[in-house]
Amino acid sequence: MEGVRSLNREIQLIKRPKTVPTHEHLSIIEAESLQPQEGELLVELLYVSVDPYMRGRMNDAKSYVAPFQLNEAISGGVVAQVIESKAEQFTTGDIVTGSLPWREKAITSADSVRKVDPTLGSITTSLGILGMPGLTAYFGLIDIGKPKEGETLVVSGAAGAVGSTVVQLGKLFGCRVVGIAGSDEKTNYITNELGADAAINYKTENVAKALQSACPSGVDIYFDNVGGEIADSVYPLLNKFARITQCGAIASYNVPNDQGPRIQMHLIKSSATIKGFVVGDYQERFKEGFEHLSAWLKDGKLTYEETIHEGFENIPDAFFGLFKGNNTGKQLVKIADPQ
Amino acid sequence: MEGVRSLNREIQLIKRPKTVPTHEHLSIIEAESLQPQEGELLVELLYVSVDPYMRGRMNDAKSYVAPFQLNEAISGGVVAQVIESKAEQFTTGDIVTGSLPWREKAITSADSVRKVDPTLGSITTSLGILGMPGLTAYFGLIDIGKPKEGETLVVSGAAGAVGSTVVQLGKLFGCRVVGIAGSDEKTNYITNELGADAAINYKTENVAKALQSACPSGVDIYFDNVGGEIADSVYPLLNKFARITQCGAIASYNVPNDQGPRIQMHLIKSSATIKGFVVGDYQERFKEGFEHLSAWLKDGKLTYEETIHEGFENIPDAFFGLFKGNNTGKQLVKIADPQ
Missing domain, CATH: 3.90.180.10 (Medium-chain alcohol dehydrogenases, catalytic domain)
Structure with a gap:
């Protein structure tokens, strides 16, 4: 036929x-x-x-x-x-x-x-929250960021599908959470709806200065969705043994041969770790992530x-x-x- | 008195x-x-x-x-x-x-x-080999590099106090080892005396091309003492789950605001990890390192x-x-x- x-x-x-x-x-x-x-x-x-x-x-x-x-x-x-x-x-x-x-x-x-x-x-x-972006937030934060109560977590792209989940998970784990995004509407969403302690509008604020005042105890975890100049502003604030989840680098995706300040000395000064993150690496643990995210969503501990x-x-x-x-x-x- | x-x-x-x-x-x-x-x-x-x-x-x-x-x-x-x-x-x-x-x-x-x-x-x-540089080589390679038999290890500053020990430890752990240094005398030393599989003179060779031919299976571990343009040439060759020990960045020490290609996308593509390394972080394990290094030196497995x-x-x-x-x-x- x-x-x-x-x-x-x-x-x-x-x-x-x-x-x-x-x-x-x-x-x-x-x-x-x-x-x-x-x-x-x-x-x-x-x-x-x-x-x-x-x-x-x-x-x-x-x-x-x-x-x-x-x-x-x-x-x-x-x-x-x-x-x-x-x-x-x-x-x-x-x-x-x-x-x-x-x-x-x-x-x-x-x-x-x-x-x-x-x-x-x-x-x-x-x-979204029960799919690839949610699992990305979960494993990227839990497995690389290893959040501990009282630590400071900075999230770039914090109003996006992944970032908004990371912000909320950071609060669930007792971190001080600072989100970075590109409009006042988004920064309001990050603090008012997602519960972040502070949010920075990178289009209108001096990110380096704003981060310094939002992170008085330095930065322990940086969940990075964007790379570029925003990341440049975070590196100098890294605390000893800081962890960076390199989840994305959207600032570089459309810029061939993107250049910026070299970062190796920041890593040495703070004994910090950057790990490139791809959610597919965690396929064998998707069920674990899915179960946690579903339960938190059902209990009203996560929103999207x-x-x-x-x-x-x-x-x-x-x-x-x-x-x-x-x-x-x-x-x-x-x-x-x-x- | x-x-x-x-x-x-x-x-x-x-x-x-x-x-x-x-x-x-x-x-x-x-x-x-x-x-x-x-x-x-x-x-x-x-x-x-x-x-x-x-x-x-x-x-x-x-x-x-x-x-x-x-x-x-x-x-x-x-x-x-x-x-x-x-x-x-x-x-x-x-x-x-x-x-x-x-x-x-x-x-x-x-x-x-x-x-x-x-x-x-x-x-x-x-x-040297039984002091800070030897311990640096030992913990930086073992703890961050996690060498496995058959993996490819690239070492920059490979004729220096730290690098020359890393090259030899890499061979002891069964890696293919490629050293980078700045003179033919040094590259000869690296292959003939230290036992590396290949060595690259970064002052006379195109490092990116030389690395490609010296690392036909890509790079699993990069022990980086120098940063700068040499590191730039290594990042594109990183294999999945590669580990980088960021031990030094001598190429940047005397260059204020040193700029170069952004590296975040390389890390994401290969799910690679960079960790800033400071030997002082391992103080509690110095005895372990000292004992291993002394024994290898005594047995003629290490030279300096x-x-x-x-x-x-x-x-x-x-x-x-x-x-x-x-x-x-x-x-x-x-x-x-x-x-």
Whole structure:
């Protein structure tokens, strides 16, 4: 039997960005919908997650995830609904999450998605606080930051999906928490909603001075999502045996050969540790993280925010917006309502 | 009773260097010799150790050791002989080591020096392979580098007192070892005498290319004594979960606000760790390190080199020479023969 064709669209990488990604690098293209084979599902996208790390996959360079191929669909975290199942563990109507192509209706192997339990909260949390960003915050803070009561934790990108969770976890572990973000709306959110002890607007304040006054006992843990000049301001304040979780470096993603002050002497002076963090390294412990995060969320000890755009055709703009700091909390694009 | 005066000299810091230290920053000044009080020793310097870390103490800035005071004697690692003892645990003629002022005849509290056992080897080893540099190599490699058989270890400053020991320890632990140094004489020493698998002359070779061919399986451990452009060339080669011991950064010591490529993305890509290393952090384990190093030295599994200048008045030039890469192995200055 021939594949059933129906109108379908996907978003392809058509040119590799050297600096800031724009519409010249991504294109919405008509695509085929095929029927699922044995062990496969036909799913319809409901929500797409756009994430800063995806910028790295647009380069043609070795990294911790393979680069996207030119003239193929971008793929990333999504929530989708099963339209047709050829796998016994799923039935039509199931909500699933996984890394799938940005394609309105897509075929996926049943093994590469997992069912979302809608009783745990909004299905979008599987892309946020109960998904990759939440697990990133959990393992990056617990395993590298090793927070102890009374220590000072600085978080950059503190209003984002990962940062906002780190701020709250830091408070749960008894730290003094200082968040850095790019607007007064975000710094208010960080102190008022997330419970940070202080927040710094890096666009309007002198970060080095503001950090000095917000961290009178120095910095024990730095959860770094951004790198760049903000990180430069943190290094001189590191306490003896400080720990830095290098989770992201969004300030450098679009700057080829980004230069800055060398940091080795800061590390020696404070016997500090920086560790590059990739959540995939913790796959074997995801269950532990998921259980803790679900319990805290259920008990009201964690909260989250989402910035949701609507419409498949608006995915590129939502992605570009990450590099302008447009989002508070998790940036999602809603494609369709579940049936 | 009045102090007995006799001709004596000391070396003072008279001006803080902003970049490269020169004779305008240090001065040889006539000093008093006083008699030791109860619990003190009068000692005569035999050997002085000049070390790169001392440059940091010449700045008036917070670091892991307090800054030197202006118009006071520099102090550092020395071997000395007891001339007069007012402490029961020492007698005239004993050889001692510790951190003492650069003063020909000095008074010290008996508690702040330890006796050197001349049967373990030359008394100068207490400033080198059986002293601070040896312990630095041992703990920096074992505790942070965590060498495993078959891994690739890159060592910068590999012909120096610390680096030459790291190269040999790396071979003892079954690593492929690649040393970097600044002359063909040194690279020959590194491969022929220390047993490294390859050595790179950073003054005549393209370090990035040479490293690529010397490290066909990437870099698992980087023991970094220098920072700067050499470190820049190592970061892109880091393997997954690589470890960097940041022991020194001599390339930056004399360069205010030294700039270079930002390194955060390299750390993320390879889930790598950099840890700032200061040997003093391991004080409680010195005995363990000393025992291992002594045993390996006795068994002929470790060797060492010394570059020895002569004469108290030549200490400053020996110190300045560290930043020109003049020394192979431990740089010492001999002041007097033991009586």
